[in-house]
Amino acid sequence: MNESLFINIIIGISIASVPLMFAAIGELLVERSGVLNLGVEGMMIVGALLGFVVMSHTQNPYLAVLAAMAGGMAIASIFAFLTQFLLTNQVATGLALTLFGLGFAAFAGRGYTEETIQLITAVPIPYLSDIPYLGPLLFSFNPLVYLAFFMVYLVWWFLFRTKQGLILRAIGDNHDAAHAIGHNVVRYRVMAILFGGAMAGIGGAFLSLVQVPIWGEGMTAGRGWIALGLVVFASWQPFRIIFGAILFGGITILQIHAQGLNINVSAQYLSMLPYLATIVILVSLRMRLKNKTNRTVPNCLGRIFHSTT
């Protein structure tokens, strides 16, 4: 295989998998705290829009990414308020968040559909990227790609190496017990939901700032839902998110390249691949775990917490 084609494919896969990685690692932390937020798609699209809008006005990538995070958090805060303080059903609230986010982004972004922006491009690390083979393979990515990997590490470190992480997991597994020994269940959960919103926001912004230089209604195309599938696939273990995301990125790239190679299957069937793969992977995961219950599922996932004291 041609070396540069190989590197192009690797870069292609990284670009396709990073939005999923961001959104999924955020949702993983949320679900570890015992909250099921089905609004990932809505938070992503709002992030994609805000990142794009700020980029087109300021041409400043840092501000754009920060705006996307803020946008994701802002819309996540609606979810946090409703589910944590008004004790609403998490499934219904998450769905409402997705519908609202898609509608809001389409409405607010209607003046931007014709515009294009300067993409955030890869920044080869000086010297290191000059190393033959390893350089282009490891040190020539978009800065946000490194950030995605770092966030996965950070979430793992937080969950399994800090006291607060332990408390958060305890809350996710038994909120009544955690409350009884004096931990503030609602505060931890609100923080987790906001973090999830920020991550989904960056994930969405990656689509409109790195993948394509345009904004379009519904451009997330179900990636938020795939990210939710990834969390299950990863059995709520942070590092497995990376494998899952790369797998999906690979399938997406395969589909794009197959279309370019004129393989005799109509484009629609190839485009089904990422969605069908999600289902196949969830099934195969269960086949592997046969007769064993999945011990990593947070016990209180999706349950409403209300303290009377």
Next chain:
Amino acid sequence: MIKLIPRVENSTVMVLLSPLLALTLTALSAYLIFVFVLVDIPVSSVFFTLFVEPLIDSYYFSELLVKAAPLMIIGLGLSIGFRAGIWNIGAEGQYVMGGIAGSAVGLYFYNVEALWLLPLMTIAGILGGMFYAGIAAFLRIKYQVNEILVTLMLTYVAVLFLSAMLQGPLRNPSGFNFPESRIFHDSAMLPIIWEGTRLHIGLIVAIILSFVAWFGIKKHMFGMQIKISGSAPRAAKFAGFDDNKTVWYSLLISGGLAGLAGLFEAAGPAGQLTPGLPQFYGFTAIIVAFLARLHPVGVLFSALLIALSYVGGENVQIEYNLPSSITQIFQGMLLFYFLACDILIKYKVVSFKTKN
């Protein structure tokens, strides 16, 4: 300080008041958004076009009913499944599959004029939706795979499948390569019940079905089973209810009804199979079901309310060149407020002074 105290019994006053409160808050928020976003258009006239015009103009009113019918039918199925705690989120996919399956039958007999054609298409539509939801039921029972994700992923697949069908086997052979099917034969079209409009028999079917479902849930053992499976899964187990049966029935009923709605849309207002078949009805019906508090007859009313926002949204789009996504914002907000206001039913809001 404000605190929530659980009520001993649900407040009956609040059961009636909370939807009104939610509606008022939604209207207020929509008003505020419009004031901010629309600088040069008078907000009151947008409001009039959005919420009043569809009710007083007979053509718009008939369109409102046309859009309410699929929402009623799908929302009804979902309300049954949601009661059992089975989250079929991909009704949109089952709707599309039902539309494809039923239309395929109609197109196969495209030159046949017969009374049995429409019933046959209807059955095919229902079976198409049932089959599609059945995949999720099978995977959940056999492999414990979450039905939310499966039904959703299959929705994306269904929309792509529709597009593949319309560029392949179901394309109109004399249609200049447009991705559309032939126009259905008259006997493959739903009877119109309001002369001069597109209002078809689907509305009557929806109303009948909702009362059948209401009666079924009240009088039949299955109604009891889904209710208990949803609200007290452990109790359901002790009572010896078959969990798998609940999953199968919930998904097959909601899938079949979504498929029926899909066929009605193709054989009704559209009159052919087009890429425009998916219109978000499957997702919107989730809101419809929740607004009705999962009550089969309540679905009729909430579907009318949501259909109002659909028609109003389209009118605003045409008259003021605003995006129809206003409809989605409105619907999302309505569901937010509705869920939030429901807390008043189960909890008492008490304010008390904190000691300083």
